[in-house]
Structure formats: C-alpha cells, structure tokens
Amino acid sequence: MKKRLFFVLTSVLVLLLAACGGTSSSGGGGNKQQFLTIATASSGGTYYPIGVGMGNLWTQELQDEGIKATGQSSAGSVENIDLLRNGEAQLAIFQGLIGAQAISGSGNFEGNAYEDLRSISMLWPNVEHFLLMNNKVKTGTISDIDGTTFSVGPQASGTEQSTLIMMEGVNLTKDNIKPEYLGYDDTVSAMRDGRLDGGSAPGGIPVAAIMDMYASGVDATVLEVSDEQLEDINSIYNTWYRFAIPAGTYPGQEKEIKTIAQPNFLGVTKELDEDTVYKLTKTLYENLEFMYGVHDAAKDMTLESALDGLPAPLHVGAYKYFKEQGLEIPENLIPEEAK
Structure with missing residues (x-):
C-alpha cells in the first residue's frame, strides 16, 4: 500500500509540475516537459538499477526534447501491469510470462486482460x-x-x-x-x-x-529442453525462446546446454505517443555502452536480441525504429496501430 501511495503521489506531482512548468526553456525550443515514470521491482533486485539507469540515460540524452524519466521501485511485474493500467507509470519492466498473461487475460489476469500493453524491447534473458x-x-x-x-x-x-x-x-x-x-x-x-x-x-x-x-x-x-518441448511450452504462453548456455559457464561444464529463456522486457502503455517511444527506443540502442555500465545483466542487450520472446505487440514507436534498423518483425509483434 505504501508503494502504491508513493506512485499515486508521484503521478500527482508529475501532473502539477506539467501544469505549472508548461514548457522547457532548454535549447530555446519551448518544448513541453514530459515526465515519465518507469516501474521496476524491489530496490534489491536487478529490475530497479536497470530502470533507474534507463531513466538517467533518457533524461541526460533527451533533455532538449523536454523528456525526464525516473525509475521507481514497485512490487514487481504483476503490480506493474496495474500501474500502467491506472496511469501511475508510463513504462515498466516485466517478466515475459506475466506480460503474456496480461495481454491474454489469463493466469494472474484471468478475465481482466490488459490489451493496451505494448512492448519496447527484450532487455535481458531469464534462463531456465x-x-x-x-x-x-x-x-x-x-x-x-x-x-x-x-x-x-x-x-x-x-x-x-x-x-x-x-x-x-x-x-x-x-x-x-x-x-x-x-x-x-x-x-x-x-x-x-x-x-x-x-x-x-x-x-x-x-x-x-x-x-x-x-x-x-x-x-x-x-x-x-528439446525443440518439440519448446514448441509445446510456447503453445501455452508464447514467450520462451531457444538459449544455449555456453560451455565453461559453470565449473567443469564441458558442453553447451540447450535450454530456453524468457525475456525480462520493457513494456509501455500504447497511449504513450509514437514520437516519444521512438526517441526512447533510438536513444536506448544508440547508448548501449552506457547501459552496460549500469549492471552486468544489461550486457545481454543487443539489437539482434531486441525482439526475442516478446509477449505483447511492439509499440508503434518502437516498431518504427526497429523497421528502420532492418529487423524482421514477426507478425505477432506488429501492432494494430501500424497496420
């Protein structure tokens, strides 16, 4: 309850600042200030430092665009869906399975689908x-x-x-x-x-x-995990993908291990405008070295793996960026807004 109250107060403060501040004087362009909250998880885990790092990156690189982003702690993936749904956060980090349940209205979200959930990118793999x-x-x-x-x-x-x-x-x-x-x-x-x-x-x-x-x-x-087993698992929730643990990852492990992984991914409400999400995605992938310095888990972030296992369609802004980069977008990730 304290965390939810914190998010509510943060959102109110954002609205007040937006109302009072009006526009940004930076660069002389009169850009409107845009305050974005990134919901993460508890401060002791990996989601929190990654979210804070992304917020710092976007605030630093997009200040002339009037964008300020802040990572905030939460109870994790399930609560993050509610925070997006209620407008208390604009972006969030999720476990792939929770995203799949939310978009389909099953599991934790039985009969309460969140169809407005969109993906921006896979961040790092959760290896089984x-x-x-x-x-x-x-x-x-x-x-x-x-x-x-x-x-x-x-x-x-x-x-x-x-x-x-x-x-x-x-x-x-x-x-x-x-x-x-x-x-x-x-x-x-x-x-x-x-x-x-x-x-x-x-x-x-x-x-x-x-x-x-x-x-x-x-x-x-x-x-x-065999190819057939992977296919059968994804027939329930389509969020896992092939992952090979390289030989030597663990002491005495002489051969690679063919397992699977699900993504920890960056999600967003589809209401966030296309231009903003395009800028966020572009800035993230043009500054991966910054993110690699935030946390070891971020070192798995690459353009080549950006779409791995995503359970929800891309936000139209992220879709635009990845298309420009020449990525082949699977049909299930093409947002209705782009069709």
Whole structure:
C-alpha cells in the first residue's frame, strides 16, 4: 500500500509540475516537459538499477526534447501491469510470462486482460535451469523430473509460475512429482545432502547457486529442453525462446546446454505517443555502452536480441525504429496501430 501511495503521489506531482512548468526553456525550443515514470521491482533486485539507469540515460540524452524519466521501485511485474493500467507509470519492466498473461487475460489476469500493453524491447534473458541429480537422469531433458522430489521455487513466486507452465508443456503437474518450495541456495543444499532430487532455478547466467552446485561437486546436471518441448511450452504462453548456455559457464561444464529463456522486457502503455517511444527506443540502442555500465545483466542487450520472446505487440514507436534498423518483425509483434 505504501508503494502504491508513493506512485499515486508521484503521478500527482508529475501532473502539477506539467501544469505549472508548461514548457522547457532548454535549447530555446519551448518544448513541453514530459515526465515519465518507469516501474521496476524491489530496490534489491536487478529490475530497479536497470530502470533507474534507463531513466538517467533518457533524461541526460533527451533533455532538449523536454523528456525526464525516473525509475521507481514497485512490487514487481504483476503490480506493474496495474500501474500502467491506472496511469501511475508510463513504462515498466516485466517478466515475459506475466506480460503474456496480461495481454491474454489469463493466469494472474484471468478475465481482466490488459490489451493496451505494448512492448519496447527484450532487455535481458531469464534462463531456465532445471537441475536434477544424475542418478535420476534418463533422457537428459526436463521430462526426467517425472517421479522425483523437485523444488518448483518459493510459493507464489515467478519461479513457481514459470516452472509449472514448463511442466504443463511436457504433460506434467505437481501430481507427477513430490513438490518442494525452496529458494535456489536451499535447493542446491538439499540436493547436496540427498534430501532432494532437483529443482528449478531460472536466472541470468551464471546463477550463483548453480556455480556452487558445480564447484562443490554435487553429482547433478542442468537438463536440456528439446525443440518439440519448446514448441509445446510456447503453445501455452508464447514467450520462451531457444538459449544455449555456453560451455565453461559453470565449473567443469564441458558442453553447451540447450535450454530456453524468457525475456525480462520493457513494456509501455500504447497511449504513450509514437514520437516519444521512438526517441526512447533510438536513444536506448544508440547508448548501449552506457547501459552496460549500469549492471552486468544489461550486457545481454543487443539489437539482434531486441525482439526475442516478446509477449505483447511492439509499440508503434518502437516498431518504427526497429523497421528502420532492418529487423524482421514477426507478425505477432506488429501492432494494430501500424497496420
């Protein structure tokens, strides 16, 4: 409630400043000031510094255009949808699965679709790691968790939600396993002690707990995801894409691991005007070195991966920029506004 109140007060302040300030005198152009709030997540995670970094970049580079952007903490992806919907934020960072649920009106948003959600860009990948003790491995794919004691992640977490969707894609439910609800470090510790067969630990590579798993000699592996399994998972929510964990990412890992990832992506309300979003997108991709200095996760941002796994159509302003850059835009990402 405190965070929601903060957003409300921030929005009121923005409106007052816009009303009182009128125009910007910078550059003598009389540009109207535009204040943009970027909803992120808790200040201890990755979303917050990335959002603050983007806000600083846009404010610095677009000050002559009258644009000022600020990253603000929130409760994360689910709340960020509400903040966009209510006009309390103009942009936000989301987990791909939450964006897919919001646009389709399912999962957390059953019967309450947010059809005005638009994508700007994939930011960095959330790489799926299904861990399993080697004595339980049969095919080497995620189907092998059938019949095991397996941690699906803390209850009500994003990890649990994405893990259950992946399981559904390979015709498994909690009834097929003995579920546990552990964090990453506790999962690896329980595997090491023989109390657990495996667990799900998605994250940007390398994941610290999995580094520990390999380094400490736990006789376990990261399971792969076949092309057929990827297709079946995306038939439920089309937000995952192929990702290969390079050999040597983890201690003693001699071969690449063919898994999948979902995007952490930058979303926006379609009401934000085309010109503004075009400028934001262009500025972001013309200053990637700035973002690389903000956080290690940002180093995965490239023009080539900008459209990977996006669950919602592009904003027409971002669509315009990516078309200019020669990217091939998948049909499902072309916004109605551009057709």
